Amino acid sequence: MRANLLILGGTTEATAFANAAAEKGLTGTVSFAGRVDRPKRQPLPQRIGGFGGVSGLIEYLHAQKITHVIDATHPFAAQMSRNAVAACAQADVPLLALTRAPWSAQPGDDWTHVPNIASAVAALDQPAKRVMLAVGRMHLAEFAPNPQHFYLLRLVDPPKDPPPFPGHHVLVSRGPFTQDDDRALMQDHRIDLVVSKNAGGTGAYAKIAAARSLGLPVVMIDRPAVPERQEAHSVAEVMDWLRHSGVDLGV
Numbered sequence: 001m002r003a004n005l006l007i008l009g010g011t012t013e014a015t016a017f018a019n020a021a022a023e024k025g026l027t028g029t030v031s032f033a034g035r036v037d038r039p040k041r042q043p044l045p046q047r048i049g050g051f052g053g054v055s056g057l058i059e060y061l062h063a064q065k066i067t068h069v070i071d072a073t074h075p076f077a078a079q080m081s082r083n084a085v086a087a088c089a090q091a092d093v094p095l096l097a098l099t100r101a102p103w104s105a106q107p108g109d110d111w112t113h114v115p116n117i118a119s120a121v122a123a124l125d126q127p128a129k130r131v132m133l134a135v136g137r138m139h140l141a142e143f144a145p146n147p148q149h150f151y152l153l154r155l156v157d158p159p160k161d162p163p164p165f166p167g168h169h170v171l172v173s174r175g176p177f178t179q180d181d182d183r184a185l186m187q188d189h190r191i192d193l194v195v196s197k198n199a200g201g202t203g204a205y206a207k208i209a210a211a212r213s214l215g216l217p218v219v220m221i222d223r224p225a226v227p228e229r230q231e232a233h234s235v236a237e238v239m240d241w242l243r244h245s246g247v248d249l250g251v
């Protein structure tokens, strides 16, 4: 069978799978929401922008004759994952999530688990600290109620609006990051608390390892629930899934 893949992207794993698929001569499209100015170049054609909810995604699947969907979005992109489950079920298109296990605390880690962003904000209701807030741009406004802290913000693009707190430093940088760089960053800015999503994977882990090496506490935001779906945790598993569904992957 000739495949025509839709890869819901935006993660290190999505890029890795897109590279492997291109090497095998598979046809497919990598899809981005359009959250950042210049998404990373992909080895397959890419599309940018929402589909228009579940119905828009169903229309896209039919119009583009998509044979398989690989949802390789970030664990916090829960709405996209929900839509993919619903659309693929209704359009009867096979769906596999390429995801990564949550990080778990290692010896030396000092984590406070919170269930969501709002609880992370509540956890910052404490005397002034110097906080590395490395959760991106989209939820910055929710952290406004704690202006007593200094915030080190790491964003993919320069902020269009000033961050909602008086004390802050913006670092425009996209990952993947390294532990040594993140450790130096925390020392340079005299950071004494880190706030992080439990993204899993390798691209955002540098700050977690750096915090451990400096003995810094981390407020760790658990990932949102996503619906039941078949999951893979490696590119090889996705290739096996495609092969078992009749896609000719050559040697």
Ligand code: 3Y8
Residues within 6 Å of the ligand: 009, 010, 011, 012, 013, 014, 015, 031, 032, 033, 034, 035, 036, 038, 039, 040, 074, 134, 135, 136, 137, 138, 139, 154, 155, 156, 157, 174, 175, 176, 177, 196, 197, 199, 201, 202, 203, 204, 207
């Ligand atoms: C647009 C597409 C690759 C993909 C790389 C991964 C690793 C580097 C680390 C920190 C944490 C954060 C953020 C982060 C990382 C990878 C991966 C990952 C975290 C790009 C990308 C897109 C986005 C969207 C962006 C969000 C933001 C989140 C920055 C590409 C670079 C904080 C998540 O300004 C904005 O609107 C940014 C929005 C969603 C979360 C937020 O709430 O702001 N990612 N990130 C995707 C699209 O349009 O569909 O250019 O590559 C991808 C990557 N970002 O191929 O190497 O796999 O996780 N992304 C978090 O983990 O908290 C940074 O600073 O330590």
Ligand code: NAP
Residues within 6 Å of the ligand: 008, 009, 010, 011, 031, 032, 033, 035, 048, 049, 050, 051, 052, 053, 054, 056, 057, 072, 073, 074, 076, 077, 078, 079, 080, 081, 083, 136, 197
């Ligand atoms: P989300 O909240 O789950 O999705 C909101 C809406 O954005 C979706 O309903 C869909 O719009 C659109 N969308 C999301 N991902 C898309 C994609 N890959 N292609 C096309 N449309 C997409 O998503 P999010 O958390 O904003 O994440 C957006 C993108 O950033 C994803 O590619 C994700 O992998 C990447 N990312 C997110 C995070 C994070 O922390 N959230 C971290 C790293 C990377 P329609 O309903 O109109 O189809």
